[in-house]
Amino acid sequence: MSKFQLMLEAWVEDVNQEDSLTLQLFEKILETMFFLIKWGGIPFVLYLLFEIARW
Numbered sequence: 001m002s003k004f005q006l007m008l009e010a011w012v013e014d015v016n017q018e019d020s021l022t023l024q025l026f027e028k029i030l031e032t033m034f035f036l037i038k039w040g041g042i043p044f045v046l047y048l049l050f051e052i053a054r055w
Contacts, residue, residue: 014020 011022015022
């Protein structure tokens with residue numbers, strides 16, 4: 001249990017730093033999600049608009 005507590009304390013210290021690895025990881029994940037939504041979602045919405053316009 002003390003090993004887990006030490007790991008948790010180290011993680012909390014990392015999160016409190018301005019250039020923490022945890023924040024960089026979340027930034028990379030969010031950038032990837034935005035990229036996928038942007039390049040996958042926009043063409044799909046345009047396709048739906050064209051299909052609706054053909055009615």
